Amino acid sequence: MKLLPDQLERLVSTLEALDRGDRIQMLIELANQFKPVPARIAQHPFPAEHRVPGCESEAYVWSELGAKGNLTYHFAVENPQGISAMALATILGSSLSGAALDEVAEVPADVIYRIFGRELSMGKSLGLMGMVNMVRAEARRQMLPSVVD
């Protein structure tokens, strides 16, 4: 099985090792650390093309190109109760920003089950997987010019 990018794998493995109560507490702490997209990247009203399809927490995703050609990922979560979306945004933003684009593009969307457990409802899963897929799409889009060359 292909591993996730290093930092994400470490974080996910840590979460997986915790019992349910401790995992929930860690995810809440991660949600509390969520930093919304900086104003230099996007301001309200956010453009619809950055909105995660199917996410009822109204999450948005952006990427910012760094000097080495890697991307930093930014998020907004408009639903103040969207705690899972905020936790996932913190996880993806901190562990995938700067990672190799081809690795980010291959992160499986079902990593959310390793993060949150398999009890997620379909609606919740749809939104959270949509966030992962948006990040993957940003990485793929950045890779495209080199493929075309």
Next chain:
Amino acid sequence: MSKGIAERGYAKADVLVSTEWVAQHLEDPDVRFAESNEDPLLYSSNHIPGAVEIDWTRDLNDPVRRDYLARSGFEKLMRRVGVARDTTIVLYGDKNNWWATYAFWLLQLFGHENAKIMDGGRLKWIKENRPVTRDVPKYDSSNYRAPERDDTQFRAFRDQTLKHMQQKLPMIDVRSPEEYRGERLHMPDYPNEGALRGGHIPGALNVPWGRAVNQEDGTFKDAIELRKIYTEENKLRPQDDVIAYCRIGERSSHTWFVLRYLLGFSKVRNYDGSWTEWGNLVQAPVENPSAEAQDEAAA
């Protein structure tokens, strides 16, 4: 702003309480508040002081079969959260009380009629800046005794739903129009709630659950507005035998609550097998306008 609950013309207004009522009963020993959410992080992040969590997956479902708790499991749960048979349980939660009404429905299968829903759910309480805590309360265990679960009155099973369809009795599909039309089946790789076929049960009306809710504050619409939707637009009558379904039974329990308690329908059942059962059943009749349109285009 929505009207007070007593002024909305509901058939059984006492099954709903306002956030203000809850605020005034936080110390009431005869009332137990219970939060039931879709998002598993929410209760632990904060909740109404004194509220216990009733988690749909872990607390109310049979861990092995697709079914709900039997009597002994239900008694154990009620004893754990310190609920006696005469305790008033006030349920609330995220997603406009989807999971709260699901839990409410289950309570009725065990005849716990002393139950209410907090109008507007968790989000309304939070938006009103009412008190919350992360402290998980501990209550003395009760000696709750429940009757056997009664699935006859409020629950519909597959064969009953098939017969209902064949008799052309009223049925409501409360999912989104996209799901109803078979355009959106389920998400790829999603393990638990997928269906092999899209569409709806033939003859079912499509009345998405969310139409019963005021978008601005998540409260239930008043009886006049609800009647416009269900009895005028969709021609349902309070004496009708109605089955509601969705994908797994949570959204349809919301509509079941609206029809039975707010509009006073006499016979409403929730088909909790819903589309995850029907859409996987071999030879089950299905109407799929999306597929039919594609066939016509291809012809």
